[in-house]
Amino acid sequence: MATPFVADPFAASPLLRGLRDMSREALEARQLARVQALCARLHAKSDFYRDRMEAGGLKGGEVDSLDRFVKAMPTSNKADFLADQKERPPFGSRLGVDRDEVVHISMTSGTSGQGQEIYGRTQRDVHMLGYLHALPWFMGGLRKGDTALNCVPAGGMTTGGWGPGEAIRIVGATGFHVGGNMSTEKKIDLMLSLDGVHFIYASTNYMHTLTEALLARGITPREAFPDMHGLFIAAEGYPLEWAAKIEEYWGCRLQEGYGSTQLNGFGGSTADAGVFRGDGRGLIRLFEWESMVEIVDPETMEPVKPGEVGEMVVTNLTVEGSPVVRFRTGDAARFIPWQEAGGGVWNAIECGTIGRFDDMMKIRGNNVWPSMIDAAVFAHGEVGEYKGRLYTGPGGKTEIEVRVAIAEHHAKLCEEEREKLLASVREAIKARTNVWMTVVEAPRSEFEGFAYKARRWSDERQEGYQL
Amino acid sequence: MTENPVTPARDEDALLAQMLEMAEQLAATDDALLAGQYDYLRARIAALMEIRSGAGLS
Numbered sequence: 001m002a003t004p005f006v007a008d009p010f011a012a013s014p015l016l017r018g019l020r021d022m023s024r025e026a027l028e029a030r031q032l033a034r035v036q037a038l039c040a041r042l043h044a045k046s047d048f049y050r051d052r053m054e055a056g057g058l059k060g061g062e063v064d065s066l067d068r069f070v071k072a073m074p075t076s077n078k079a080d081f082l083a084d085q086k087e088r089p090p091f092g093s094r095l096g097v098d099r100d101e102v103v104h105i106s107m108t109s110g111t112s113g114q115g116q117e118i119y120g121r122t123q124r125d126v127h128m129l130g131y132l133h134a135l136p137w138f139m140g141g142l143r144k145g146d147t148a149l150n151c152v153p154a155g156g157m158t159t160g161g162w163g164p165g166e167a168i169r170i171v172g173a174t175g176f177h178v179g180g181n182m183s184t185e186k187k188i189d190l191m192l193s194l195d196g197v198h199f200i201y202a203s204t205n206y207m208h209t210l211t212e213a214l215l216a217r218g219i220t221p222r223e224a225f226p227d228m229h230g231l232f233i234a235a236e237g238y239p240l241e242w243a244a245k246i247e248e249y250w251g252c253r254l255q256e257g258y259g260s261t262q263l264n265g266f267g268g269s270t271a272d273a274g275v276f277r278g279d280g281r282g283l284i285r286l287f288e289w290e291s292m293v294e295i296v297d298p299e300t301m302e303p304v305k306p307g308e309v310g311e312m313v314v315t316n317l318t319v320e321g322s323p324v325v326r327f328r329t330g331d332a333a334r335f336i337p338w339q340e341a342g343g344g345v346w347n348a349i350e351c352g353t354i355g356r357f358d359d360m361m362k363i364r365g366n367n368v369w370p371s372m373i374d375a376a377v378f379a380h381g382e383v384g385e386y387k388g389r390l391y392t393g394p395g396g397k398t399e400i401e402v403r404v405a406i407a408e409h410h411a412k413l414c415e416e417e418r419e420k421l422l423a424s425v426r427e428a429i430k431a432r433t434n435v436w437m438t439v440v441e442a443p444r445s446e447f448e449g450f451a452y453k454a455r456r457w458s459d460e461r462q463e464g465y466q467l
Numbered sequence: 468m469t470e471n472p473v474t475p476a477r478d479e480d481a482l483l484a485q486m487l488e489m490a491e492q493l494a495a496t497d498d499a500l501l502a503g504q505y506d507y508l509r510a511r512i513a514a515l516m517e518i519r520s521g522a523g524l525s
Contacts, residue, residue, distance in 0.1 A: 012499035131504070138500050172503030 007229070009139040009272050016139070019289060024338065024345040030289050032066050034317035038325065039063050039073075047093035048084050049325055052076070070294060070326070075301070075313060077328040078108075082115045091120045097321045104129075107157045108261050119159075119261060119322035128318055129159065130166025132265025132290065137167060139271040140255035141230030142199045144172030149191065151202035151210065153180030159261040164201055173199070179206075184213045192219075196227045204236035211249055212384055216408035222251030234259055234266075237371030238352050241379040243275050256351050258284050258333070262314055262324045267291045268349065275351045283341055283348035290318050293347070294326075295335040298357055306337045311357055312349075332357050332369075361390065361459065364398055368433045370457050373402070376428035382410040382421050385447040388437070391460045400435065402426075403442035480519065487512045 010016050022030075042049035043061025053061050056072040063069045084092030095102070102120035106129075110116040121129065134142075142148060150164040154177035168175035176194070178187045179202075187210065191197050202210060214221050221228070231246065232255045247254050253274040259266035268286035275282045286293050295310040296303055304310035312331045316323040333349035341348040355369045362368075370388075377386045384407035393399035404425060406413060413421070418441060426439040490509035496502050 009500070013501070014498050015500055127504075134503075135500070143499065144503050170504045170507045172506060 007141065007143070007272075009141075013138070020344050022345065027288060027345055028066060031292055031317060032063070032069075034289075035066065035069055035292070035315065036063050038315075038317065038323060039069075042094075042096050042323070042325065046096045047088075048076075049094060049096070052325075066292075073326050075326045075328050076324070078114060078117060078330070081117045085118060090118055091322060092118075095120050095322055097122055102321055104162070105157050106159045106162075106261050106264070109158060117261065119264075121264070121322070122320040125264060125319055125321050126162075126166065127170075129163045129264050130170045132259070132263065132267075132287070133163040133167030134171050135287065136255070136257045136266045136269030136271070137199065137201070137230065137232055138171060139269060140199075140232050141253070141272070142168070142171050142173055146171075146173040146198035146230075147194055147196055148173045148175050148199040148201070149187070149197055150175055150177045151179045151187070151200065151206050159259070159265065163259075163265050184209060188214060188217065188219070192224065197225050198227050199230040199232070200228070201232045201234075204233045204238050207231065207233050207246060208238075208242070208378070208385075211246060212407050212409065215249070216411075221249050226251070228252045230255065232257065232269075237354060237374050239375035239379045240276070240279075240281060240352070241381075243352065245381055247274075256282075256284060258286075258331075258349065258354055260314075260329065260331070262316075262327050262329060263291055264316065264319050267293060267314065268346075270351060277342070281353065282351045283336055284351055284354075285341060285344065285346040285348045288346055291316055295333060295349070298328075304335050306335060306340060309334050330357050331355070359457075361457070363390065363400060363433070363435050366434050368435060372432045373429055374456075376432045377402070377404065377425055379428060380421060380425055382407055382413060383425065384408060384410075384444055387442075387447070387456045387458075389458050389460060400437040402429065402437050402439045403446065404439060405442050405444040405447055408444060480516070483512055483516050483519070487516065 010020055039053060039058060039061040043053055050061070052074045056074045058069075058072050081092060081094065084094055087093075091099075091102070097120070101122045103123055104121040104126050106119040106121060108117045148168045150168065152160050152164060154165055155161050165175060165177060176190065178190065182190070200207070200210075211221065214224070228250055229252060231250055231252050234257045243254050255270045255272075256275050257266040257269035266287070267290070268284040270282050271285055273282055277283060292315040294303065294313040296313055298311040309332050312329045312333055314327050314329055315325050332355045334353060336348040336350060338345045338347045353371055355371045360367055360369055373388060377383055384405045386402055386404045388400060388402045390398060390400050402425070404422065406418065406421075422439045422441060426437065429435070429437050429439070487509065490505060490512050493505040494502065494509050496505055
């Protein structure tokens with residue numbers, strides 16, 4: 001595993017040093033002050049949240065402790081927001097600021113099929129949107145004067161569409177926003193013409209695609225881009241074997257962040273430490289002075305124990321327009337308390353394994369997350385991409401087909417090597433999920449739409465229930 | 468009540484000039500995380516001054 005040097009962001013920023021060196025008591029005091037201000041404002045200006053505070057016993061929006069806040073303030077979820085928006089379009093009654101203060105719109109992507117949440121943001125929120133991307137990227141190596149490649153589609157009405165542009169600008173770097181408007185081959189041509197690239201932001205899946213395409217052209221990234229000092233991924237899980245290969249190919253440390261529309265950017269990142277901790281998975285340290293993140297058992301809503309997986313429930317501490325207060329994200333993460341995070345007082349979650357509770361597949365009695373299969377498949381460097389399908393076979397039995405494409409830079413594998421690879425992938429999936437799946441080879445051309453957020457799994461089981 | 472001897476337009480110019488001077492001081496910070504943000508603030512003030520000068524207001 002490569003662990004190249006990353007310029008110490010804490011040495012370069014007294015602000016960051018202050019955040020790193022504060023006591024847990026001081027951090028929680030800051031959180032409480034911000035929660036109190038948030039609740040007082042929303043009690044005055046938001047019917048949605050006023051009703052919830054009153055129902056939970058926070059009369060007048062008064063909060064006297066964080067403990068009381070998490071016990072009394074009811075949670076909200078996507079369905080609550082969509083119902084509120086339907087009743088009071090377009091922003092619902094949770095906006096929390098005057099309508100004429102809204103200068104920017106963020107919407108969720110709608111991939112869940114339930115509908116899109118809409119968030120109205122103020123001028124200050126737009127700066128914070130940029131800052132909440134700039135903060136993790138600065139810690140991950142981005143600096144003034146750098147050339148940065150943003151591989152996430154820019155613009156539109158998503159948080160990820162605007163945050164990167166604002167972030168790169170306020171760091172003082174030069175941003176090339178190539179996501180969604182340029183083929184991978186054209187991106188590579190551009191990168192080679194830039195006289196140095198220092199930072200790349202991409203989804204996990206696209207970092208894979210870009211690396212694979214470079215290798216297929218016979219280009220070794222670390223040789224072609226020797227000045228690279230920051231690779232930053234988000235959105236999808238990955239195996240550590242893959243991360244090690246990415247670091248080796250690029251000669252650069254890989255960093256990861258956890259972000260969302262609800263967080264108005266990133267809520268935590270690996271800072272400068274990378275995605276490894278020793279030989280194991282690294283930590284995403286949470287920016288707890290910007291957002292409160294509870295990690296709870298989704299059934300009991302009690303905090304999970306250290307090392308357990310729970311649902312992240314978030315509260316914005318610095319957002320003006322459409323803030324979320326104890327919002328159930330549906331995102332699943334392994335909780336690492338600050339005392340076990342190896343320095344500092346920021347709670348953390350494990351890298352590379354963030355999933356969705358609603359993505360969990362029940363297969364022959366086993367709870368299987370796509371990230372488990374991602375880890376098994378992409379531990380094989382010869383694999384370029386894959387997709388899976390659940391369907392009902394003869395006799396009503398659940399069948400699972402995994403279609404694997406060989407990476408272009410391994411296209412010369414012979415028949416015997418391909419068979420061995422497919423067998424190894426099958427064994428690895430069984431080891432991680434306890435389920436035997438059928439693994440077959442598919443042409444790489446089947447996967448051309450997999451660029452930003454890969455949705456690799458389809459569940460067609462109900463279609464097989466025909467009489 | 469004493470009448471303000473400075474016209475509103477001149478007052479805005481003076482405020483912007485003061486803000487620019489302060490933003491330039493901020494942009495000289497030794498905090499690399501904030502330096503770009505202060506420079507962004509300085510540039511927005513400078514742009515507003517430029518916009519006003521184009522209309523002959525300053």
